Amino acid sequence: MENPFKYGGLVRGPYFADRSEELAELVQEMNNLSRVFLVSPRRFGKTCLLFNLMDKLHDLGLATAYLDLNAYPDVRGFASALTRLTSKALESNTDKLIKIFSGFQRLRPKVSVGYDGSLTATVEVATEDKEALPALLEGMRHAERLAKKKDKKLVIVMDEFSDISKYDGQTLEKAIRTEIQQHENIGYILSGSEQSVMLSMIWDRKRAFYKLGRIMDLGPIDKGSYTDFIYSWLYKGGYKLERSDLQKIFDLGRDVPHSIQRLCYNMWELARESREITPFLIEKLPMAIAQQDSPHFELLWQTASQQQKTLLIALSKEPDAKPFSREFQLTYSIGPSSSIKASLDSLTRKGILSRTLKGSYIFSDTFMPYWISYLKLKE
Numbered sequence: 001m002e003n004p005f006k007y008g009g010l011v012r013g014p015y016f017a018d019r020s021e022e023l024a025e026l027v028q029e030m031n032n033l034s035r036v037f038l039v040s041p042r043r044f045g046k047t048c049l050l051f052n053l054m055d056k057l058h059d060l061g062l063a064t065a066y067l068d069l070n071a072y073p074d075v076r077g078f079a080s081a082l083t084r085l086t087s088k089a090l091e092s093n094t095d096k097l098i099k100i101f102s103g104f105q106r107l108r109p110k111v112s113v114g115y116d117g118s119l120t121a122t123v124e125v126a127t128e129d130k131e132a133l134p135a136l137l138e139g140m141r142h143a144e145r146l147a148k149k150k151d152k153k154l155v156i157v158m159d160e161f162s163d164i165s166k167y168d169g170q171t172l173e174k175a176i177r178t179e180i181q182q183h184e185n186i187g188y189i190l191s192g193s194e195q196s197v198m199l200s201m202i203w204d205r206k207r208a209f210y211k212l213g214r215i216m217d218l219g220p221i222d223k224g225s226y227t228d229f230i231y232s233w234l235y236k237g238g239y240k241l242e243r244s245d246l247q248k249i250f251d252l253g254r255d256v257p258h259s260i261q262r263l264c265y266n267m268w269e270l271a272r273e274s275r276e277i278t279p280f281l282i283e284k285l286p287m288a289i290a291q292q293d294s295p296h297f298e299l300l301w302q303t304a305s306q307q308q309k310t311l312l313i314a315l316s317k318e319p320d321a322k323p324f325s326r327e328f329q330l331t332y333s334i335g336p337s338s339s340i341k342a343s344l345d346s347l348t349r350k351g352i353l354s355r356t357l358k359g360s361y362i363f364s365d366t367f368m369p370y371w372i373s374y375l376k377l378k379e
Ligand SMILES: Nc1ncnc2c1ncn2[C@@H]1O[C@H](COP(=O)(O)OP(=O)(O)OP(=O)(O)O)[C@@H](O)[C@H]1O
Pocket: 006, 007, 008, 009, 010, 011, 015, 016, 017, 018, 019, 040, 041, 042, 043, 044, 045, 046, 047, 048, 049, 192, 193, 221, 257, 258, 259, 261
């Protein structure tokens, strides 16, 4: 039997765990054509949730367009993609699409013929760069008109939304906000992982997206349902275990869905022969994963200065430590606070640590502290 615990990519259908409440809430919001900011730390499952939501919305007869802003380095690309995807979501007939694409002022159609003679239509920004923003607004306005004409609800999902600030700032952001506010046939989900960046975009009065919609703060997956999900797959696979032992998986994975999936994947593989899962086997999982990722951690480690390494070792031993306390600095012979702050900021920029909303610093990768402790064992 194939390992049912997928990680790293999109997880859908029977491999997608729970999120029933979040899905129901988002379906409701999109039925009302609301605007929702979906925010969580990294790897909590926003993108997976969005794709499973879109599957549901399709079943309910809504049209959807998904854009990952990471994929569009400039406004031209973003404008073309938004126009193409929203038009395709609402119109499946290629001839009609070509007609739609030919009607734009600032975008032009591009039609290609497949080996079987079938036509594919797309659209690109026709004019120079400074026309990219007007082209984007034209595309958005068109989506609204088309949804109205087709009498269909359209949902536009913009993932990695905090990336929007890379497109030369305020003018574009304000124009998009104004456009979104005028739409009565489109629901929007604006999703982002850099929690503090996303929140400052939404809560800062001076910023364009101030209170444009409600915030949905995506937390961990409901533990009871997630336990049922894991247990029932293991049961189906003929594995023997105590259900209560699974609690340990949540602790080791620090409730991050990506880490929990990874632990479960490895648990399935390690017990493939014996079909028996013991607390001892579960305890071994984080170190096994840390070793699989060793080359990656090695590279990160090499980018750290000596003081930063000392700090990382200390944090790997005491995840809840207060690095600015005198006690911490005395125990690990590091300091003063100003240089610790500089190290923490630098490690955050390198992506090794993440700053939580409460202001503490945690490892971005749940398994890196295990790798560091293994490193110390080897010395
Ligand atoms: N409901 C779920 N069921 C099973 N696995 C899940 C679920 N949600 C998330 N995961 C796991 O977590 C991984 C990361 O999820 P996803 O990419 O959706 O997170 P994200 O919040 O979009 O992350 P990022 O902020 O990095 O974009 C997935 O590859 C999958 O393994």
